[in-house]
Amino acid sequence: MSLLLTMIPIALVYATPLIIAALGGLYSERSGIVNIALEGIMMVGAFTAASVTVWLEPSPMAAYWGILAGIAAGVLFSLLHAFASIHLKADQVVSGTALIILAGGVTVYLCQIFFDQQRTNAFSTGLSKISVPGLSKIPFLGPVLFQDVYTTTYAAFALVVLTWFVVYKTPFGLRLRACGEHPQAAASMGISVLAMRYVGVLLSGAFAGLAGAAMVLTQDIQYTIGSVHGAGFIALACLIFGKWNPFGVLGAGLFFGLSQALSIYAKDIPLLQSVPQDFFYMLPYILTVIALVVFSGKSVGPKAAGELYDAGKR
Amino acid sequence: MKMSRSKLLVPIVAILLGFALGAAVLIATGRSPVDMFYAMLQSVSGKNLRADTFNPRYIGEFVVQSMPIMLTGLSVGFAFRTGLFNIGAEGQLMVGSIAAVAVGLGIQAPPVVHVLLVLAAAMLAGGLWGAIPGFLKARFNVHEVVVTIMLNYVALFLNNWAIVAIFKSADSVKTAVIPETGLLKSAMLAELTNGSRLNWGFVPVLLSILVYWFIIEKTTFGFSLRAVGFNKDGAQYAGMKVNRNIVSSMIIAGAFAGLAGAVITVGTFSFGRALPAAEGYGFDGIAVALVGGNTALGVLFSGLLFGMLKAAQPLMQSQGIPKEVASIIQASIVLFIAMKFGIEYLMKKLKPKKTTVEEVES
Numbered sequence: 001m002s003l004l005l006t007m008i009p010i011a012l013v014y015a016t017p018l019i020i021a022a023l024g025g026l027y028s029e030r031s032g033i034v035n036i037a038l039e040g041i042m043m044v045g046a047f048t049a050a051s052v053t054v055w056l057e058p059s060p061m062a063a064y065w066g067i068l069a070g071i072a073a074g075v076l077f078s079l080l081h082a083f084a085s086i087h088l089k090a091d092q093v094v095s096g097t098a099l100i101i102l103a104g105g106v107t108v109y110l111c112q113i114f115f116d117q118q119r120t121n122a123f124s125t126g127l128s129k130i131s132v133p134g135l136s137k138i139p140f141l142g143p144v145l146f147q148d149v150y151t152t153t154y155a156a157f158a159l160v161v162l163t164w165f166v167v168y169k170t171p172f173g174l175r176l177r178a179c180g181e182h183p184q185a186a187a188s189m190g191i192s193v194l195a196m197r198y199v200g201v202l203l204s205g206a207f208a209g210l211a212g213a214a215m216v217l218t219q220d221i222q223y224t225i226g227s228v229h230g231a232g233f234i235a236l237a238c239l240i241f242g243k244w245n246p247f248g249v250l251g252a253g254l255f256f257g258l259s260q261a262l263s264i265y266a267k268d269i270p271l272l273q274s275v276p277q278d279f280f281y282m283l284p285y286i287l288t289v290i291a292l293v294v295f296s297g298k299s300v301g302p303k304a305a306g307e308l309y310d311a312g313k314r
Numbered sequence: 315m316k317m318s319r320s321k322l323l324v325p326i327v328a329i330l331l332g333f334a335l336g337a338a339v340l341i342a343t344g345r346s347p348v349d350m351f352y353a354m355l356q357s358v359s360g361k362n363l364r365a366d367t368f369n370p371r372y373i374g375e376f377v378v379q380s381m382p383i384m385l386t387g388l389s390v391g392f393a394f395r396t397g398l399f400n401i402g403a404e405g406q407l408m409v410g411s412i413a414a415v416a417v418g419l420g421i422q423a424p425p426v427v428h429v430l431l432v433l434a435a436a437m438l439a440g441g442l443w444g445a446i447p448g449f450l451k452a453r454f455n456v457h458e459v460v461v462t463i464m465l466n467y468v469a470l471f472l473n474n475w476a477i478v479a480i481f482k483s484a485d486s487v488k489t490a491v492i493p494e495t496g497l498l499k500s501a502m503l504a505e506l507t508n509g510s511r512l513n514w515g516f517v518p519v520l521l522s523i524l525v526y527w528f529i530i531e532k533t534t535f536g537f538s539l540r541a542v543g544f545n546k547d548g549a550q551y552a553g554m555k556v557n558r559n560i561v562s563s564m565i566i567a568g569a570f571a572g573l574a575g576a577v578i579t580v581g582t583f584s585f586g587r588a589l590p591a592a593e594g595y596g597f598d599g600i601a602v603a604l605v606g607g608n609t610a611l612g613v614l615f616s617g618l619l620f621g622m623l624k625a626a627q628p629l630m631q632s633q634g635i636p637k638e639v640a641s642i643i644q645a646s647i648v649l650f651i652a653m654k655f656g657i658e659y660l661m662k663k664l665k666p667k668k669t670t671v672e673e674v675e676s
Binding site (some may be wrong): 113226 | 373401439456475604641645652
């Protein structure tokens with residue numbers, strides 16, 4: 001039981017960037033643009049956040065400026081994907097691939113320019129944890145959810161609810177989803193498919209940038225090429241596993257976060273001792289493939305995601 | 315043929331733009347693009363034009379860098395021709411590498427036979443790994459892009475697990491050295507190139523390119539694969555076995571990538587390695603296939619191009635140029651190719667207005 005108490009906060013730290021980035025992917029895919037470059041955008045966000053934090057420390061707000069800069073960098077970087085795949089009708093997977101390669105190149109290149117090494121300098125504190133006064137005194141739940149928690153974790157939960165509201169309860173969300181389901185029909189109702197898709201992709205950039213920033217500032221001491229190490233792809237997995245639904249994404253993110261925390265603590269749990277650590281790393285990916293097979297045949301994902309938009313198509 | 319001209323034009327424009335952008339990035343950050351081009355020249359020719367020295371080791375390393383990415387390029391290209399996007403070359407490569415280590419360490423056989431068995435095992439393993447997304451696509455219509463991305467990570471952790479748990483690595487990083495009989499190493503080739511890692515790997519690579527060309531261009535099987543890639547419904551209507559073609563295509567694509575794993579593990583190296591992260595051969599393969607237009611000859615040339623970029627990296631770094639500029643150039647080239655509609659539009663605008671018969675017909 002006490003093991004669970006120590007594991008949940010760690011699982012939350014792992015889950016935070018996964019949830020945020022997957023929500024970003026949700027906006028993009030709901031608008032009809034597949035964004036496999038979440039990983040790359042996260043790297044750019046993480047690099048920018050780490051650099052700005054290093055430069056502004058010891059200012060107490062350094063990490064928050066870092067996060068803002070990470071979001072901005074994510075938006076700018078995703079603009080490339082938006083421009084290529086919406087304006088120039090590039091294959092969305094190819095364009096995403098280019099962004100992933102580019103992210104690894106650009107971030108480490110700039111590290112060498114700014115810091116004369118393959119990584120950013122180390123920041124001293126990064127994001128600090130907070131405790132909610134009062135609530136942290138609640139037995140059991142208090143220490144787990146309200147004591148020494150990163151603000152980004154609360155942000156992730158808030159963004160889940162916000163995304164659900166925006167996507168399902170606002171006219172904007174309806175239009176966004178229409179563009180991802182049947183863009184021609186949306187266009188016939190006077191919706192600008194182009195504009196909606198730009199918004200979708202740029203939002204995914206903002207979210208993935210935030211996710212990268214949150215990841216590097218809570219799980220690392222500096223940005224390196226390995227800082228994001230596949231989290232963007234797990235986020236993609238969360239999106240699918242969560243059936244392109246914000247609350248589904250939340251559940252998947254928490255589950256995958258827990259599976260990562262388990263990989264650390266498995267050696268202390270009698271039942272899981274003999275399971276190799278690598279198995280826990282594999283788990284999200286295997287489950288996603290299984291989920292894809294289970295979901296197949298039922299239309300859960302946005303129907304037009306990944307297709308070139310041809311206004312004349314029936 | 316209007317198609318073939320633009321097919322050649324787009325990659326060339328993309329490559330030129332990519333290098334121009336790389337040079338611009340260097341200038342903007344106060345580095346000299348001239349140094350970069352010297353480094354590239356030296357990595358290809360072995361000649362250092364400034365010091366007027368010649369070291370054939372650079373040529374050897376250039377070929378070593380080109381070999382695996384040509385194979386992953388063939389892997390991605392083959393799937394492309396059937397209308398499938400194989401982002402899974404990386405994972406297929408890793409599974410191939412596991413199989414190569416298993417056969418390399420696990421059996422004893424006479425010199426040539428042993429290494430052939432190693433290569434065959436790697437191709438088989440890669441092929442089976444490729445069959446998974448192929449089967450899921452054919453049977454359940456699950457998109458191969460997501461499945462192959464996920465399987466890359468499964469393969470990575472499978473590899474790391476196998477290195478320790480099955481091959482009993484002493485330091486958890488690399489396995490014992492595979493016996494001489496199971497390696498592609500050649501003392502002669504190494505000596506010829508002043509101690510580079512050049513090995514017999516180029517033989518299976520060149521054979522693969524030939525096989526690729528033969529299957530795609532010269533066989534009915536290749537034709538029906540291309541037909542599926544061109545128009546799935548049309549191929550179905552014409553009586554082709556679409557689903558079987560999808561699986562076959564992914565198996566062959568996986569086999570190419572699996573072979574790349576063997577070429578790295580028993581050619582470039584001589585032992586299996588646990589990896590902290592994927593090494594990017596799959597993404598390199600995507601770049602190679604795109605630039606090469608998914609043709610055998612194209613893959614050969616673009617493999618050399620990107621091999622040169624990889625080989626020049628240490629040279630760049632030693633001359634004070636951040637080696638990541640190579641990734642920036644590679645990514646830009648891929649991005650520009652993806653923007654081919656934009657490039658074609660631009661070319662049309664740049665050309666003096668003359669409406670040809672072709673344009674009217676198209």
